[in-house]
Amino acid sequence: MLLIDEVDRIEIETEALLLEVLSDFQVSIPELGTITSNQRPMVFLTSNNTRELSEALKRRCLYLHVDYPTLEREEEIVRVRVPEIDQALAEQIAKVVASIRNLDIKKSPSISETIDWARTLLFLGRNEINPEVIGETLHVLLKYQADIAKARKDLGVDGPTHPLGLKK
Numbered sequence: 001m002l003l004i005d006e007v008d009r010i011e012i013e014t015e016a017l018l019l020e021v022l023s024d025f026q027v028s029i030p031e032l033g034t035i036t037s038n039q040r041p042m043v044f045l046t047s048n049n050t051r052e053l054s055e056a057l058k059r060r061c062l063y064l065h066v067d068y069p070t071l072e073r074e075e076e077i078v079r080v081r082v083p084e085i086d087q088a089l090a091e092q093i094a095k096v097v098a099s100i101r102n103l104d105i106k107k108s109p110s111i112s113e114t115i116d117w118a119r120t121l122l123f124l125g126r127n128e129i130n131p132e133v134i135g136e137t138l139h140v141l142l143k144y145q146a147d148i149a150k151a152r153k154d155l156g157v158d159g160p161t162h163p164l165g166l167k168k
Contacts (some may be wrong), residue, residue: 001042002138007057008047015057021062022054069111071098077111082118092129093118096155097141105147131157 002121004010004018021027022043026036061161069077075094079085085093093114101108101168117140126133133159142148152158 002044004043004045006048006050008050008053009044012054015054017082019054019056019060022057064133068098068101068108071095072144074098074111074114078114078118081115082122085122086127089121089127089129090118093121096129096134100141100151103147103151105142105150106144107142107147117141131155 007015007018010018017027024036025040027036028034068074071091071094074091074097075087078090078093080085082090097109097114097117117137120134120137120140121129124133124137134155135152138148138151138157142151
């Protein structure tokens with residue numbers, strides 16, 4: 001089995017090498033010659049869709065889109081990965097993250113970032129989420145300043161009312 005993670009981040013020249021591997025299950029290395037696989041491996045490519053992949057590469061692959069989990073599933077994932085968290089906080093975390101993913105931003109938070117946020121909230125001794133907590137910790141979920149600013153505005157973190165119904 002071969003895993004090539006975030007194939008959309010490799011350079012286009014490297015993608016050409018990948019085509020050889022996927023079509024002939026061999027690779028040519030000038031210093032060593034051609035190395036051929038003894039058996040056909042299962043090859044998995046992951047992509048975050050940061051750039052368009054070549055048609056030749058896409059032709060050689062089956063496509064499977066893995067969407068974000070449901071609220072219930074994400075809450076369950078948080079509770080498994082952060083066992084010391086209580087159910088109410090895990091539920092609030094899943095709801096806030098889902099609302100952020102509905103915003104028109106450059107990069108939505110991944111499940112990994114949700115788990116990081118849960119751990120951060122516990123580390124800070126927070127047992128409930130309010131606009132102040134979101135404002136202080138939004139950078140754990142979002143990696144672009146423009147996304148943070150948009151989320152603060154759209155979630156009403158700085159305003160008099162909060163669209164998620166969280167206590168101020």
